[in-house]
Amino acid sequence: MFALEQAESPEKLRRIAIEPVTRVEGHGKVTILLDEDNKIHQVRLHIVEFRGFEAFIEGRPYWEVPVTVQRLCGICPVSHLLAATKAMDLIAGYGALTPTAEKLRRLLHYGQIVQSHALHFFYLSAPDLLLGFDSEAGKRNIVGIASAFPDLARQGVLTRKFGQEIIRHISGKRIHGTGVIPGGMNKALVLGERDALRGDIDAVIEWSLEAVGMIGRLHETEPEFYGRFGESRANMMGLVNEDGDLDFYHGGLRARDADGAGIFDHADYAAYGSLLQEDIKPWSYMKFPHIRTLGAELGWYRVGPLARIQICDRLTTPLAEAERQKFIAFNGGAPAHGALLFHWARMIEMLHAAELARALLEDPDILGTDLMADKGPRREEAVGVIEAPRGTLFHHYRVGADDLVSYCNLIVSTTNNNQAMNESIRKVATQFLTGHEITEGLLNHIEVAIRAYDPCLSCATHAIGQMPLQVELIDAGGALVSRGRKGF
Numbered sequence: 001m002f003a004l005e006q007a008e009s010p011e012k013l014r015r016i017a018i019e020p021v022t023r024v025e026g027h028g029k030v031t032i033l034l035d036e037d038n039k040i041h042q043v044r045l046h047i048v049e050f051r052g053f054e055a056f057i058e059g060r061p062y063w064e065v066p067v068t069v070q071r072l073c074g075i076c077p078v079s080h081l082l083a084a085t086k087a088m089d090l091i092a093g094y095g096a097l098t099p100t101a102e103k104l105r106r107l108l109h110y111g112q113i114v115q116s117h118a119l120h121f122f123y124l125s126a127p128d129l130l131l132g133f134d135s136e137a138g139k140r141n142i143v144g145i146a147s148a149f150p151d152l153a154r155q156g157v158l159t160r161k162f163g164q165e166i167i168r169h170i171s172g173k174r175i176h177g178t179g180v181i182p183g184g185m186n187k188a189l190v191l192g193e194r195d196a197l198r199g200d201i202d203a204v205i206e207w208s209l210e211a212v213g214m215i216g217r218l219h220e221t222e223p224e225f226y227g228r229f230g231e232s233r234a235n236m237m238g239l240v241n242e243d244g245d246l247d248f249y250h251g252g253l254r255a256r257d258a259d260g261a262g263i264f265d266h267a268d269y270a271a272y273g274s275l276l277q278e279d280i281k282p283w284s285y286m287k288f289p290h291i292r293t294l295g296a297e298l299g300w301y302r303v304g305p306l307a308r309i310q311i312c313d314r315l316t317t318p319l320a321e322a323e324r325q326k327f328i329a330f331n332g333g334a335p336a337h338g339a340l341l342f343h344w345a346r347m348i349e350m351l352h353a354a355e356l357a358r359a360l361l362e363d364p365d366i367l368g369t370d371l372m373a374d375k376g377p378r379r380e381e382a383v384g385v386i387e388a389p390r391g392t393l394f395h396h397y398r399v400g401a402d403d404l405v406s407y408c409n410l411i412v413s414t415t416n417n418n419q420a421m422n423e424s425i426r427k428v429a430t431q432f433l434t435g436h437e438i439t440e441g442l443l444n445h446i447e448v449a450i451r452a453y454d455p456c457l458s459c460a461t462h463a464i465g466q467m468p469l470q471v472e473l474i475d476a477g478g479a480l481v482s483r484g485r486k487g488f
Contacts (some may be wrong), residue, residue: 013041018443021045023124023141024438025075025456030446031428038436043429045422045450046165046287057408062091062399063182069395069410070176073456075119077176078112078167079388079413082249085180087383091399093378094183100368101184106249108170109386110181113248114204115163116389117305117346120454121211122156125343129218130446133226134441152214155207159350162197162204166357169193182371183264191367198361205319205358210350212323215344219330229330230339230449232423233258234300235291236307237416239387240266244313248353248387255291255301256311260335265471269385272394278411286418289411300336300419303391304453310335317359320352339424339452346454349389381407388413390454414455424449 014036019029026047033042044148053072057065066084070077082105089097097105127140130149139147146153164174169189171177179187219226235258239251253275267275279288279296290299301307310328315321327344331337360366360381384395391413398407414421428449433442 001074002321015441016438018446021447021450023127023447023451024454025073028450030425030450031181032433032446034433034438038434038438040426040429043426043446045393045418045425047284052301054408054410058405060396060405061403062088063456065397065405066180066182067176067178072412074175074388076112076116076388076456078108078171079386079393080395081171081177081180082109083384083386083388084391084397085182086250086386087382087395087397088384090382090384091397092182092444093376094099094373095376097184097373098368099365100188101371101373103360103363104170104182104185104189104367106372107189107357107366108167109249110353110357110360111163111165111166111170111192112209113389114350115160115167116454117350117353118156118160118163120322120389120451121215121343121350122153123161124454125448125451126152127158127449128444129340129343131214133444133448134439135363137440137444139443140444153255154233155210158209159204159211162200163395165200166197169197186371187367188371189366194361194367201354201358201361205351205354208321208347208354209319212344212347212351216323216326216330219341219344223330226340227336227338228368230303230424230428230452231337232339232420232427233337234302234420234423235263235294236311236335237291237301237303238308238311239269239393241314241481242266245316246308246312246314246352246387250386253392256335258335258337260310263293265469269394270383270385272385272396272411276411284418287411287415289416290419300423301416302420303413303416304342304389305349306336306342307391308387309345309348309459315348315352317352317355320348322356323348325349327329331462339428339449342452342454390414390456391416412456414453417453417455421450421453421455424452 013033016032017029021028021030029046029048031044034040048453053069057068065088066081069084070081072080123142126145131140131144136164168174171179172187181184235255237255238245240254241247241251253269254265255263257263275292277290277292279289290296291301309324315324327348386393394411396409397405400406424448428445432445436442472483475481
């Protein structure tokens with residue numbers, strides 16, 4: 001839906017509101033200010049829900065945290081479960097995980113990446129890419145995809161199902177499982193479960209490879225459009241292992257600028273506070289992080305698939321690395337920043353995660369029963385970081401001697417992408433809306449740019465300091481009676 005109304009502005013600019021943004025997780029809206037000639041003056045993505053997990057986790061026993069914070073989301077609960085548990089491993093005083101426990105966590109994580117990337121691409125973004133940005137709105141959905149591309153829809157559904165089955169077997173449930181605990185795992189993978197997953201993995205890898213080829217060919221049909229749509233030149237950040245390879249589960253932080261030059265490398269993520277600064281703006285409940293040394297104006301950055309596959313030195317699985325090389329060649333080896341390239345990168349990552357899952361399913365350690373690490377002295381503070389499907393995810397906790405959480409700070413993937421998303425929608429609005437009659441199809445171009453980032457808006461609702469609040473009193477006829485504002 002979109003609404004057109006007169007803005008309260010001395011310039012009498014018109015205000016267009018896209019509310020809600022559709023085919024994303026959570027609630028958000030976009031406001032666009034235009035003059036009488038449809039010239040764009042302002043475009044903003046607003047996160048309008050507030051959830052407060054950072055506040056109400058305080059005072060809870062630390063062992064409750066992993067299963068509690070995963071309730072932030074029903075799409076990426078595994079990501080929050082793992083990041084929080086990595087922190088609580090240290091808080092509880094556990095040492096290095098056993099080989100089986102680490103491999104089970106990694107397999108769980110790869111299953112999460114497969115199911116989340118499949119959900120986003122086939123269910124949420126394919127309707128735009130395959131049916132057209134301006135196609136009939138009522139058919140621009142997964143049902144429309146199933147009607148026009150039944151084989152593709154089936155493969156998408158089954159690929160996501162496979163990822164969910166990995167999650168179910170390892171953590172006990174497809175959503176909000178309990179298999180991961182501080183110090184290791186509380187459930188082993190048995191032979192029948194392993195064999196059931198191994199029986200499907202080759203088909204999932206084949207389908208993932210086909211999806212990568214399809215989206216790559218789509219970009220090659222119109223390289224200027226697909227490579228430049230929503231382009232915002234951004235710094236990039238993600239985790240790499242000691243060899244510079246992409247590592248979804250653990251590593252050091254690497255950041256590069258928009259041209260690919262290094263900013264920092266193999267940085268200890270526990271020191272993220274010295275690397276990143278979180279700012280707030282009064283029109284959104286999502287924070288605006290930036291790299292401290294560059295400042296707010298130049299230091300904003302991008303995370304997630306488009307950043308990860310460009311800042312790493314390689315992917316460690318052969319099929320995905322071959323496809324990554326094709327992606328890098330698309331822009332002549334230079335870093336690419338078009339928003340739609342996220343989809344190509346996302347499918348490469350889905351293939352990579354499926355290949356990694358196959359290797360673990362063939363590893364004898366995956367059936368081990370030694371699941372808990374040795375315990376040592378407790379810590380009062382710890383940070384857990386992973387690469388969630390949408391990008392780098394930070395969980396930071398302090399716990400007192402009474403075992404109760406005294407501090408919690410979360411920087412989720414979508415928050416890291418906040419400024420980059422705003423820059424992309426400004427680019428799209430300026431390119432496609434300026435001087436044109438505003439239609440639903442044109443406004444969908446804005447949503448297409450947002451969807452490319454696969455935002456999880458529920459996860460990203462956090463505030464620092466005083467929370468802005470606006471209350472409006474509307475009478476029975478719909479007229480505004482009064483408005484109260486606080487904290488703006």
